[in-house]
Amino acid sequence: MSLLRIEKLDLDIGKRPILRDVSLSVDPGQIVGVIGESGSGKSMTAFTVMQLLPEGAVARGSVTLDGHDILTLSEPELCALRGNKVGMVFQEPMTALNPIRSIGDQVAETILIHERVSKTEALNRAREALARVELPEDRFPLTRYPHELSGGQRQRVVIAMAIALRPKLLIADEPTTALDVTTQAQILKLLERLVREDGMGMLMISHDLAVVSDLADEIVIMRSGEVVERGPCPVIFSALQHPYSISLLAASTHAPDRSVQVEDTPLLRVSEVRRSYRTPRKTLFGKPGAFEAVKGVSFDLKKGESLGLVGESGCGKSTLTRAILGLEEVQGGEILLAGEPVFTGHSPNRDVRRKMQVVFQDPYGSFNPRHRVDRLVCEPFHLLDTPPTGKARDRAIEEALTSVGLTAADRYKYIHEFSGGQRQRIAIARALIIKPELILLDEAVSALDVQVRAQILDLLADLSDQFGLSYLFISHDLSVVRVITDRCLVMKAGEIVEQGPTEQVFSNPQHPYTRELIAAAPDLPELA
Amino acid sequence: MLRYTLTRLLSLAVSLAVASVVIFMAVEILPGDPATLMLGVNAQEDTLAALREQLGLNGSLWSRYLSWVGGMLTGDFGTSYTYRTPVAEMVGERLWISLPLAIYALTLSTLIAFPAGIWAASKRGSAADVGVMGVTQLGVAIPNFWFAMLMVVVFAINLRWFSAGGFPGWDKGFWLSMKSLTLPAIALALPQASILARVMRSSLLDTLSEDFVRTARAKGLSKRQALWRHALRNALIPVLTIIGLQFSFLLAGGIIIENVFYLPGLGRMIFQAVSARDLIVVESVVMLLVFAVIAVNFLVEISYALVDPRLRHGR
Numbered sequence: 014m015s016l017l018r019i020e021k022l023d024l025d026i027g028k029r030p031i032l033r034d035v036s037l038s039v040d041p042g043q044i045v046g047v048i049g050e051s052g053s054g055k056s057m058t059a060f061t062v063m064q065l066l067p068e069g070a071v072a073r074g075s076v077t078l079d080g081h082d083i084l085t086l087s088e089p090e091l092c093a094l095r096g097n098k099v100g101m102v103f104q105e106p107m108t109a110l111n112p113i114r115s116i117g118d119q120v121a122e123t124i125l126i127h128e129r130v131s132k133t134e135a136l137n138r139a140r141e142a143l144a145r146v147e148l149p150e151d152r153f154p155l156t157r158y159p160h161e162l163s164g165g166q167r168q169r170v171v172i173a174m175a176i177a178l179r180p181k182l183l184i185a186d187e188p189t190t191a192l193d194v195t196t197q198a199q200i201l202k203l204l205e206r207l208v209r210e211d212g213m214g215m216l217m218i219s220h221d222l223a224v225v226s227d228l229a230d231e232i233v234i235m236r237s238g239e240v241v242e243r244g245p246c247p248v249i250f251s252a253l254q255h256p257y258s259i260s261l262l263a264a265s266t267h268a269p270d271r272s273v274q275v276e277d278t279p280l281l282r283v284s285e286v287r288r289s290y291r292t293p294r295k296t297l298f299g300k301p302g303a304f305e306a307v308k309g310v311s312f313d314l315k316k317g318e319s320l321g322l323v324g325e326s327g328c329g330k331s332t333l334t335r336a337i338l339g340l341e342e343v344q345g346g347e348i349l350l351a352g353e354p355v356f357t358g359h360s361p362n363r364d365v366r367r368k369m370q371v372v373f374q375d376p377y378g379s380f381n382p383r384h385r386v387d388r389l390v391c392e393p394f395h396l397l398d399t400p401p402t403g404k405a406r407d408r409a410i411e412e413a414l415t416s417v418g419l420t421a422a423d424r425y426k427y428i429h430e431f432s433g434g435q436r437q438r439i440a441i442a443r444a445l446i447i448k449p450e451l452i453l454l455d456e457a458v459s460a461l462d463v464q465v466r467a468q469i470l471d472l473l474a475d476l477s478d479q480f481g482l483s484y485l486f487i488s489h490d491l492s493v494v495r496v497i498t499d500r501c502l503v504m505k506a507g508e509i510v511e512q513g514p515t516e517q518v519f520s521n522p523q524h525p526y527t528r529e530l531i532a533a534a535p536d537l538p539e540l541a
Numbered sequence: 542m543l544r545y546t547l548t549r550l551l552s553l554a555v556s557l558a559v560a561s562v563v564i565f566m567a568v569e570i571l572p573g574d575p576a577t578l579m580l581g582v583n584a585q586e587d588t589l590a591a592l593r594e595q596l597g598l599n600g601s602l603w604s605r606y607l608s609w610v611g612g613m614l615t616g617d618f619g620t621s622y623t624y625r626t627p628v629a630e631m632v633g634e635r636l637w638i639s640l641p642l643a644i645y646a647l648t649l650s651t652l653i654a655f656p657a658g659i660w661a662a663s664k665r666g667s668a669a670d671v672g673v674m675g676v677t678q679l680g681v682a683i684p685n686f687w688f689a690m691l692m693v694v695v696f697a698i699n700l701r702w703f704s705a706g707g708f709p710g711w712d713k714g715f716w717l718s719m720k721s722l723t724l725p726a727i728a729l730a731l732p733q734a735s736i737l738a739r740v741m742r743s744s745l746l747d748t749l750s751e752d753f754v755r756t757a758r759a760k761g762l763s764k765r766q767a768l769w770r771h772a773l774r775n776a777l778i779p780v781l782t783i784i785g786l787q788f789s790f791l792l793a794g795g796i797i798i799e800n801v802f803y804l805p806g807l808g809r810m811i812f813q814a815v816s817a818r819d820l821i822v823v824e825s826v827v828m829l830l831v832f833a834v835i836a837v838n839f840l841v842e843i844s845y846a847l848v849d850p851r852l853r854h855g856r
Contacts (some may be wrong), residue, residue, distance in 0.1 A: 096761035108752040
C-alpha cells in the first residue's frame with residue numbers, strides 16, 4: 014500500500030484554480046521527484062499534503078497519508094500528524110529557522126510537541142538528530158543560534174527538525190535551490206542517506222531536472238497545475254511522451270548558437286586587484302580587523318569575448334563585479350576598460366562607465382515599480398553628456414525594446430505587467446540603450462525557469478553577434494556558464510584558481526577545487 | 542553582551558555631555574536678564590550687580606558651564622531665582638508625581654495594548670480585528686485633554702467616584718494618591734495604548750508571515766502555539782522601541798493633563814519656570830528629562846539584546 018496517495022486533487026484559492034486532477038503516490042522508501050516551473054503547482058501540492066495552505070484554499074479529491082484521509086481531518090488531528098508522521102524541509106534555510114531560539118531548542122521542540130517526555134530527554138534526542146545530519150555536538154553545540162551557522166548548516170538543522178521523530182514521509186520543497194553547488198551535493202546526499210536508513214518516503218520538489226534525476230526513483234512532471242507525465246527514473250527520460258516534458262528537457266541542456274568573433278585586443282583588463290573590508294573591532298578601542306575579499310585578481314577580457322566567472326557564495330565574485338563597475342574603490346591594482354581606468358582619483362570615471370552596463374539576478378527587485386518602462390529603460394542616459402531627447406529618445410527606447418524581443422508599445426506599461434523573463438528582457442534593454450561594449454551579467458538567468466532561461470541565453474547570443482558585445486558572465490551555475498562562455502575563470506576565496514577555454518576547464522579541470530565543483534554539479538541523464 | 546552593554550553606556554555618556562552643552566547654550570542665548578526679572582525694572586544698578594554676582598551670572602561662559610555641570614554631578618542643582626529654594630528639592634517633589642504618573646500610564650497602556658494587538662493579529666480580518674482597529678483609530682484621534690475633561694464630568698462630577706483634580710500627597714496614603722492619579726493616567730494611556738496596540742498588531746502580522754512560523758507549523762504546532770512560542774518574541778523589537786519613546790513623552794509631556802487635573806508635576810513646573818525666566822530651573826529640569834530619555838533608551842537597547850541573540854553576540 015502506498016504511504017502517500019494523492020488522487021484527483023483539485024485545488025482552488027479563492028476563485029483561482031491552482032491544481033487540476035493531480036494524482037501521484039509515494040511508497041515507503043521511495044523518492045518521488047516533482048518537477049515543474051514556477052506556478053506549476055508543485056509547491057501547492059506539497060502544502061496540500063501538509064494542509065498548510067493559504068487562506069481561502071479549497072481542496073477536493075483525496076489525499077491519503079498512512080491511512081489518514083488528510084482532507085477530512087480536523088486541525089488538531091492534522092497538528093498531531095505534522096512533524097510526527099510527515100516532516101517538511103523548505104527552500105530558504107536562511108529564514109526557515111527562528112532567529113532568536115537556539116538550534117537545540119528548536120529541534121527539541123518537534124519532540125516535545127508530539128511526545129510526553131522531559132525537556133532533558135527531548136534535548137538528548139535533539140542531540141542525536143543533529144548528529145544524524147552531521148552537526149556533531151562538539152563542533153555545533155545545541156546552544157548555537159541560527160545566525161552562527163552557514164546556509165548549508167541551517168538547512169541541516171531544518172532537516173534535523175523534520176526527521177527527529179523519524180516520520181514516514183519527508184517533503185522537501187526545493188531544499189537545495191538556495192545553496193551552492195558543493196553544499197547542494199552534500200545536502201542531497203544527506204537526504205538520500207536518511208531516506209534509505211529510515212525507509213522514509215520522500216516527495217522531492219524541484220525546478221531542476223538534474224537535481225531530481227540524480228536522486229529520484231520516480232518522476233512527476235507538472236505544468237500549470239496538472240501532471241503532464243510520470244514514470245520511473247531514469248527510464249522516463251528516454252521515453253518522454255508529452256511535448257512539454259520533451260521541451261523542458263531540451264531547454265535544460267540548451268546551448269545557444271554563437272558565432273564567436275573574438276578580437277585580440279583586450280577590452281577589460283583587471284590587474285592585481287585587491288579589495289578588503291573592515292571587520293568589527295574585537296575590543297572597544299581595538300583596531301578593526303580586515304577581511305580581504307579579493308586577493309590580487311588579474312585577467313583580461315577580449316573584445317567580443319564571453320567570459321565566465323564561476324565561484325560559490327562568499328568567494329569574492331560580487332565584490333569583484335562591483336569593483337569593475339566602479340561602484341566601489343579598490344585598495345590595490347588597476348581596472349582598465351578599453352585602456353582607461355574605471356576609477357580616476359576617488360570617483361568613478363563616467364567616460365568608462367558608459368561603456369559597460371550590468372544585468373542583475375532579481376528581475377523583480379531591480380526596477381522601480383512606480384516608473385513606466387520607457388523611464389526605466391532610459392536610466393543609463395544619465396551617464397551621457399548629452400542625453401537624447403524628444404524623437405531621438407523615443408527612437409532609442411523603441412530600438413532597445415524591439416532588440417530584446419518586446420514591442421514599442423510596451424514602453425507605456427509598468428513593470429508589474431511583465432513576467433520574470435520579460436522583466437529580464439527589459440533589464441537587458443536598459444543595459445543596451447547606451448550601446449555599451451561590455452555587459453556584466455551577474456547571475457542574470459539564475460532566477461528564471463529553464464525554458465525562459467534558454468530563451469534569454471539565445472537572446473544574449475544574438476545580441477552579441479548583432480552588436481559585437483562582450484559579456485562577463487558571473488554565475489554559480491556551471492551548466493549555464495558552460496554553454497554561453499568562451500573562456501572561464503574559477504574563483505575561490507578571493508583568488509582565481511583556474512582559467513582557460515571553457516570546454517577545456519570543464520572537460521579537463523586542473524585545480525582540485527574546479528574538479529570538486531564539477532563533480533558536485535548534478536548531471537542530467539544522457540538522452541537515448 | 543558585556544561589550545554591547547559597555548558600548549551603549551559609552552554612547553549614553555557622550556549623548557549626555559552633548560545634551561548638556563546644547564541646553565546650556567540654548568538657555569544662554571535666551572533674551573532677558575534674570576536679575577532684572579527678580580528685582581523688577583526699577584531696581585538700582587548696584588543692587589542688580591550685587592544680585593548678578595550672588596547668582597554667579599558674571600563668570601565666563603566656560604566657568605559657569607563647568608560649575609553648573611559640576612553641581613549637577615554632586616546633586617546640587619542650584620537655587621531657583623524666583624522661589625529661592627534649592628532646585629533639587631523642587632524637582633524631587635514634582636518628580637514624585639510625574640514619575641509615578643508616567644509609570645502608571647505606561648503600565649495601563651501596555652496592559653491594554655498587548656492583549657488587544659495580539660488578539661487582533663491572531664484573528665486577522667475578523668470582526669474582532671476590525672473592532673480593535675476601529676477603536677484604536679478613535680483612541681489616536683481623540684485629543685487626550687478633551688477625553689480627560691469628559692472623564693472628569695462623568696466620574697468626578699456625576700458619579701463622584703474620583704476627585705476632579707489635585708493631589709493629596711504620598712504621606713496621605715498610597716491608595717488615596719494612586720486614586721487621584723487614576724483619571725490622569727487613563728487619559729494619558731488612551732492614545733498611547735491605541736498606538737501601541739496598532740504597532741503590536743502590525744509587527745505581529747509581519748512576523749506571522751515569516752518563513753520560520755511556517756516551519757513551526759510544519760513541526761505540528763497549532764496556529765496559536767506558533768504565535769505565542771515563535772512569533773511574539775520576534776515581534777517585540779518595534780514594540781519596545783515605541784514603549785521607550787512613549788515613556789519619555791509621558792514623563793515630560795504630561796503638561797496638558799497635569800493642568801486639567803491640577804497636578805503639581807514636572808510639566809507644569811517647567812512651564813512656570815520658562816514664563817518666570819527662572820533659567821536655573823529650566824536648565825536643570827530639561828537636563829533631567831534628557832537624562833531620563835537617554836536612560837530609557839539605554840534600557841530599551843539592553844532589552845533588545847535580551848530579546849535577540851544576534852545583538853547579544855555583538856553584531
